[in-house]
Amino acid sequence: MNEEKLNYLEAIFLIVIVMITHIILEFPNVIIKDCGTSSFINIIFITILVSLFFIFICKLFSPFGGNNILAISEYVGGKKLKKCTSIIYCSYLLFISSVVIRNFCENLKIVYFPNANLLMLIGAFILTAVIVNKFSSGSIVKANTLLVPLILLTMIVVFVFSIKQASISRFLPILGNGLNKTFLKGILNIYSFGGLIYMYLIISDLKNIQDLKKVGLTSIIFSASYLLLSVSSLLTLFPFLVKGSNVLSVYLSTRTIRLGKFLPRIDTIFMFIWIFNFLLYLSIIIYYVKKIATETFSVKNKSSLLYFTAFIIFVASLLVQNSLQTYFLENTVYKYFALLVVFIYSPAILIIGYVKKNKELKKAKVEI
Amino acid sequence: MKSKKILIIMLLIILILFYISNIRSIYTIDDMAYVIALGLDNGDNNNLELTLQIALHSSSDSKGSSSSQSSSTLTSTVDCNSISEGINYINSYIGKKLNLSYCKVIVISEKLAEKGINDYISTLINDIEVRPYCDVLISKCDTKYFLQNSEPYLEKLSAKYYENEEISEKITGFTQEISLLDFYNDYYDTFKDPVAILGDQNSLSKDNDGKTEKLGLAVFHNGNLVGELDYNETLWHLMVSNKFKNTVLTIPSPFSDSEYISLQISSVKTKKKINIINNTPLINCDVSVSARILSATMNSNYMTKENISEIEDFANSYLKSNITDYLYKTSLVFGADIDSFGSEAVKKFATQEDWDNYNWLGNYSSSFFNVDVNTKLRSSYLILGI
Incomplete structure (x- = not known):
């Protein structure tokens, strides 16, 4: 992506795919469990908050031109802080990618390959992501731009075709688990927009830096719509979700789709499309880990770095012992990790950098 | 050099794909037996009696079976402690792998339903093979009897016959199509209680042909059968x-x-x-x-x-x-x-x-x-x- 700068649409879809991946796996389930029937109010609420947060972030980025968070870290605290930021970002990306790929492969095994070896399933995903990264980084972006509209369309299809089974009254009581859980504790659900971490990195890859605000806000709207549709269909279809939990949230909705007697079950078609989604997700993560490490630690042999990144993801995904652990890591550990990195640590660096830059600019003006 | 690398990678992928597909454990259509109806009843010693109605392949010989009810199906019953165990028992003596993907109806006896059937329904809804749209029927007679006598009118295929609730609901209103998903959702819903299709020996027809009918509804509360509605x-x-x-x-x-x-x-x-x-x-x-x-x-x-x-x-x-x-x-x-x-x-x-x-x-x-x-x-x- 260094070779070719990202245009407006490519940048949006790059962020959207990351957020959608998490929505397909867990987010709707977690939000429904937290807020109950008021989940859709919570989503609207956190979308507004995240949009405001992002406008604020854009403001903080404005004096730095096309610099990403790594360059700003260096500006704020020298090379040490840059290294520290890089390590935090790489750990975050490696952690979540290994948990996500483990979770998806376990579900894939249940639905598609009951007799397959989990190790080989994970291996196949990682190997494909390595090959994609090895040959061309631009191809990730192009494939992603082609695939994201299709994935967005699948959710609309799920929503439209499952609506026959839905019961609107399952949105009631309107305040679900109460005002506190919807609005106060519910604020923590902004971690659903953890994919915004790429906004801190992508700025240096944008063709037009002025597009940053538009790219961010459009990605938030796309992701929020996808989340809203998936939560709405789950909530109106499955009353047991309010008190229970499930795996592979959106897949449940696809099982309810029946297109007459000739196409009684089409759930595997969605699963097939999502396989590409997860491949792209993994490719993007590996690409960014490679990019961060190269930028910070001046790695000369990029191939070795690529293999090493893939190896870490592979091993980390095998460390998880069962789906209960996967669930805990994805819904509890990731939640606080995302909140810390995306909504506390990175804005803190930006705020310090912004203040420092303004002081310098004022000083320069006074000197002139 | 580059083409060599590509070749090695391709070979690696092909090897992995072969390994994933676990080719030795792939079942062909001849290795499978498709269940079209699953029956649950009280078994001996307070355990479960599982009855499966299995579709026969066109090549299969139905005459060899002592329990077949029509030329296109075979009905088999075992006593077991759980549905999965029962399926495994039947797998062992039919020599094929039973598949529930085409199961059209789950028949549960009235006696068992009175005790509560939530665990069985939860097991079935969690089974990836079972369609959420297969019907749930409560039989007033033994499930084995019901399945053996569910011989279709004007139909050759039992599976097609089981799909007729929808038509019956549209024309007569004497019963309602209740799917596994409907039943499961209604059980968990705090707004309503579930109902299931009610099945029995034919009472409307004077033909005395021993066939079965689907008429009325079985009513559940707190997961237990509490009564029934007649067709009116x-x-x-x-x-x-x-x-x-x-x-x-x-x-x-x-x-x-x-x-x-x-x-x-x-x-x-x-x-x-x-x-x-x-x-x-x-x-x-x-x-x-x-x-x-x-x-x-x-x-x-x-x-x-x-x-x-x-x-x-x-x-x-x-x-x-x-x-x-x-x-x-x-x-x-x-x-x-x-x-x-x-x-x-x-x-x-x-x-x-x-x-x-x-x-x-x-x-x-x-x-x-x-x-x-x-x-x-x-x-x-x-x-x-x-």
Whole structure:
């Protein structure tokens, strides 16, 4: 992506795919469990908050031109802080990618390959992501731009075709688990927009830096719509979700789709499309880990770095012992990790950098 | 050099794909046996009796089986502790892998349903092979008997016969298509209680052919079978729950004691309004019915202004009395809200906690009903009488 700068649409879809991946796996389930029937109010609420947060972030980025968070870290605290930021970002990306790929492969095994070896399933995903990264980084972006509209369309299809089974009254009581859980504790659900971490990195890859605000806000709207549709269909279809939990949230909705007697079950078609989604997700993560490490630690042999990144993801995904652990890591550990990195640590660096830059600019003006 | 690398990578991928596909464990169609109906009953020693109706391949010889009920299926029964164990037992002696992907109906005996069937339903809904749309039927006779005698009328395939509930619901309104997903959802819903299709030996037909019928509904509360609705009560249930499609209803004639008038009812809309007074639900049902007269006599014309009004009034009081009786039966006898009145009542509560504390399904048994019926008659005559 260094070779070719990202245009407006490519940048949006790059962020959207990351957020959608998490929505397909867990987010709707977690939000429904937290807020109950008021989940859709919570989503609207956190979308507004995240949009405001992002406008604020854009403001903080404005004096730095096309610099990403790594360059700003260096500006704020020298090379040490840059290294520290890089390590935090790489750990975050490696952690979540290994948990996500483990979770998806376990579900894939249940639905598609009951007799397959989990190790080989994970291996196949990682190997494909390595090959994609090895040959061309631009191809990730192009494939992603082609695939994201299709994935967005699948959710609309799920929503439209499952609506026959839905019961609107399952949105009631309107305040679900109460005002506190919807609005106060519910604020923590902004971690659903953890994919915004790429906004801190992508700025240096944008063709037009002025597009940053538009790219961010459009990605938030796309992701929020996808989340809203998936939560709405789950909530109106499955009353047991309010008190229970499930795996592979959106897949449940696809099982309810029946297109007459000739196409009684089409759930595997969605699963097939999502396989590409997860491949792209993994490719993007590996690409960014490679990019961060190269930028910070001046790695000369990029191939070795690529293999090493893939190896870490592979091993980390095998460390998880069962789906209960996967669930805990994805819904509890990731939640606080995302909140810390995306909504506390990175804005803190930006705020310090912004203040420092303004002081310098004022000083320069006074000197002139 | 680059092409060599590509070649190595490609070979690696192919090897992995072969490994993933686990080629030794792939089942071809000849290795599989497809279950079209699954039956659960009380077994000996208080365990489960599992009966499976399995479709025979065209190449299979049905004569070899002692238990086959029709040329296209084989019925097999085992005693077991769980559904999965039972399937495994049958796998062992049929020498094929049973597959539930084409299972059309889950038949559960009345005796077992009275004890509670939640665990079995949860097991089945979690099975990736079982379709969420396969029907749930409660059999008044043994499930083994029911499956062995579910020989289709005018059909060669049993699987197709099991799909006929939908058609029956559309034409007669004497039963309702209840899928596994509907049943499971209704069980977990705090607004309503579940119902299932009711099956028995044929009672309507005078042919005495030993065949089975699907007529009426089985009513559940707290996961246990609490009663049943006959085919007339099923009609009132469909009308009140706004799921009614079509039926022919015969009511006594208001003009003569020995005559009956057949009405084709094709549209019913029920508006529900619920007030909670001193923790007791007061339920108002406003039922609008659109009907056509099918009966005709040689010497009278029902389609005069006065006669229409008289038939409408009579139909109103007939429906009102039957629907009111039905509703009190659901509340006082069953204590089960099978008409989803709870989905209206919930509008009066702000949070889940308030709603849970009120315990709608527990309070439903103390409900009062106020039913109002408004019938609109239209003619379906080609030739009017005198």
